[in-house]
Amino acid sequence: MKWLVSLAGAGLVMITLRDLFHTLWHPTRHGGLSRLVMTALWRLARRFRGRRRVVGLVGPLAMVTVVSMWAVTVILGWAIVYWPHMPEAFTFSPGSEAAREPALLDSVYLSLVTVATLGLGDIAPAESWLRLVSPLEALVGFALLTATVSWVLEIYPALTRRRVLAIRLALLRDSDPTTQQIDCTAGALLLDSLATEVVRVRIDFTQYAEAYYFHDGEDHSSLAAVVGYADGLARRGQAARRPEVRLAGDLLAGALRDLAAILDQRFLHTGGTSTQVFAAYADDHGRSRAQP
Structure with a gap:
């Protein structure tokens, strides 16, 4: 059961990476969720009176929304990967109160710290497969930051x-x-x-x-x-x-x-x-x- 939950989290990460790839790097750029978000915001803005001011914000706001959506789903996806194995598959720094927190909260915290490449070190993977998987999240976070900058440019x-x-x-x-x-x-x-x-x-x-x-x-x-x-x-x-x-x-x-x-x-x-x-x-x- 633990592995099924972890696989579900990995699937969520893969869906996000696929959407990012099709939005930014595919030759015809047929974005999935990102395109739906932009279309929905555009149609919503057109319903307002004096819509020129409102519609003028759609493009930048849609890009911020899409990037936020990618970041949140990546963080949640990796947190779901960690969650079933928390806390027994991780080590905690001496004196840390993290081990007393709910497992899901610790998983989200670890995922957020890792994707942001902060590397605080108060929670670290102990099992060998997690020690290999966890750095991949940092690489995904770096790729997400690079992709966002490239998109704007x-x-x-x-x-x-x-x-x-x-x-x-x-x-x-x-x-x-x-x-x-x-x-x-x-x-x-x-x-x-x-x-x-x-x-x-x-x-x-x-x-x-x-x-x-x-x-x-x-x-x-x-x-x-x-x-x-x-x-x-x-x-x-x-x-x-x-x-x-x-x-x-x-x-x-x-x-x-x-x-x-x-x-x-x-x-x-x-x-x-x-x-x-x-x-x-x-x-x-x-x-x-x-x-x-």
Whole structure:
């Protein structure tokens, strides 16, 4: 029976590590529990009045919640591993009151100290298998800390790329170039560069799905508000006379279709056209979509 309880604790740790792996390191990053937490917080925030302020907190708050969830489940999992063998399989420092505490409390304390790599030493494993297993928890704790830092360092560059594209589209919308102005070599280069940036954002939504749950702030920096204008630019390019401009327009239109497909497949689930998906994207982020 003791070993079954310990195996249950080990299973809880493995489930957490699997979720961490799929959230941070899997190529398509299909997170499990972490994705559910973020989606639930996003939907809850959208129910509030004046939701822009509330929704703006969802991304950072969701990341903190997910990391806390990972830490708590790892600590509890290892505590369950120790619990059936406490206190007979452990040694206690002289004069320590720990041996008089409930076994579960001692197990949680030992797990917390070990995962934090504090190594206080007032409770130490005595059996050989526990002496081998206990350091693994410290390694898991170090990996969790490293993964959290890496996650933060990865997500914010992705958000920057998205906002740069949004601001660029907003500036183009304000200047409102005509079809004749686009129908030149400079116009072809413009559309081609926009297509490249859209592809980067599309990859970011694939690899950093949690970036979707970050609010972009003002309309001029919100991709949800201005992505419809990029659709209009692509159509102007496709209608141009110069072949290089038409080619660049086709590239931008294709990149936008791919972006809409990713948004619909992973977040919106409308099953509609690119125009309908972008409208749903704007609505989900509390924006009025820019007209082509």
